[in-house]
Amino acid sequence: KNQVEQSPQSLIILEGKNCTLQCNYTVSPFSNLRWYKQDTGRGPVSLTIMTFSENTKSNGRYTATLDADTKQSSLHITASQLSDSASYICVVGDSNYQLIWGAGTKLIIKP
Amino acid sequence: KAGVTQTPRYLIKTRGQQVTLSCSPISGHRSVSWYQQTPGQGLQFLFEYFSETQRNKGNFPGRFSGRQFSNSRSEMNVSTLELGDSALYLCASSLGGVRGTSTDTQYFGPGTRLTVL
Numbered sequence: 001k002n003q004v005e006q007s008p009q010s011l012i013i014l015e016g017k018n019c020t021l022q023c024n025y026t027v028s029p030f031s032n033l034r035w036y037k038q039d040t041g042r043g044p045v046s047l048t049i050m051t052f053s054e055n056t057k058s059n060g061r062y063t064a065t066l067d068a069d070t071k072q073s074s075l076h077i078t079a080s081q082l083s084d085s086a087s088y089i090c091v092v093g094d095s096n097y098q099l100i101w102g103a104g105t106k107l108i109i110k111p
Numbered sequence: 112k113a114g115v116t117q118t119p120r121y122l123i124k125t126r127g128q129q130v131t132l133s134c135s136p137i138s139g140h141r142s143v144s145w146y147q148q149t150p151g152q153g154l155q156f157l158f159e160y161f162s163e164t165q166r167n168k169g170n171f172p173g174r175f176s177g178r179q180f181s182n183s184r185s186e187m188n189v190s191t192l193e194l195g196d197s198a199l200y201l202c203a204s205s206l207g208g209v210r211g212t213s214t215d216t217q218y219f220g221p222g223t224r225l226t227v228l
Contacts, residue, residue, distance in 0.1 A: 004153075032214055043115070043201050043219025044154070051214060089153070101153040 002027045004092050004102035012108045017080055021105045023073040023090030027098075034091040035064050035075050038104070044089060047075070077107075085109045113138065115204050115220035123226045129190040132223045136183050136204030142166075143185040144217065145177060146201045154201065160185050161207075189225075197227045 004025045013019050025033070032051045036044035048057045048064040050073075056065045061078045077084055087104040094100070116135045124130050136143050145157040156169035160179035179185045183204075189196055203217040 041199070041222070041224075043203070043222055045219070046216045049214045049216065099156065101156075103153040 002092075002094065002098060002100045004090055004100045006088075006090050006102040006105050008105060009103075010106040010108070012110060013080055015080055015082055015109050015111050019077050019080060019107065021075045021077075021088050021090075021107070023075070023102060025071050025073070025090070025092045025100070027071075027092040027094050027100050029095040030068060030071075031093045031095045033064075033066055033073050034093070034099075035062070035073075036089040036091060038087045038089060040086070047088075080109050082109050082111060115202060115218050117200075117202050117220040117223050119223060120221065121224050121226075123228065124192050125228050126192055126194060128192050129188065130192060130225060132187045132189075132200055132202075132225075134185045134187070134202030134204075134220060136185070136202075137218055140204035140206055140218075141183055142205045142207060142215075143179055143183065144203045144205075145185070145187050146203065147171075148199045148201060148222075149197075157187065192227045194227050197225060199224050 007022045034049045035047040038044040047059050047062050050057050050066045052068050063076045066073045085108050087106050089104040090102040092100050118133045142161045144159040146154040148154050158168045158177050159166050163179045174190045177187045199222045201222045203219045205215040205217045207215050
């Protein structure tokens with residue numbers, strides 16, 4: 001069964017610190033992996049999209065990595081800011097149509 | 112360029128009623144997808160429309176239906192509302208759709224929060 005699992009479920013860090021969010025998937029055949037940021041009560045915003053051949057992609061202070069062999073991805077946030085408080089969702093696309101959404105990691109940045 | 116707009120933003124209905132939600136995609140985008148998000152749950156895919164045709168459908172009962180107009184605007188209808196239909200309904204648009212092999216970016220609207228009493 002195609003699944004996307006994210007960890008941790010929630011995370012609290014101090015402003016200015018770095019953090020890494022994890023995504024493990026069992027989607028096959030794999031096509032691409034996306035990370036989204038979703039503020040409370042709003043629609044998700046795309047951060048990165050990676051295909052099979054890409055193993056890292058950055059968007060400002062956000063850096064996503066992909067290991068297609070181990071079926072793992074991570075999202076690293078550098079020098080966190082209060083505005084980074086949100087849910088971060090990992091989404092994996094297969095080669096047919098499906099986009100499989102993870103349940104997300106809720107990140108809280110404390111001053 | 113205007114983003115994806117959804118109307119209404121908030122809606123309160125009672126069980127058994129029906130509801131229609133509207134989504135206007137970004138200009139030039141031909142694909143509109145609909146999602147349901149409930150507290151603590153990941154987004155659940157409802158359906159995708161591309162050039163007025165439903166291209167794919169998730170595992171939702173037939174009470175959930177949609178359509179797309181020639182200007183790419185889309186509507187979603189839920190008939191015979193149940194308490195469990197209370198959720199945030201999100202619409203996303205993209206240029207060519209989000210087939211698994213596509214890396215088109217999906218742009219989401221702010222959502223319509225539906226409360227069923």
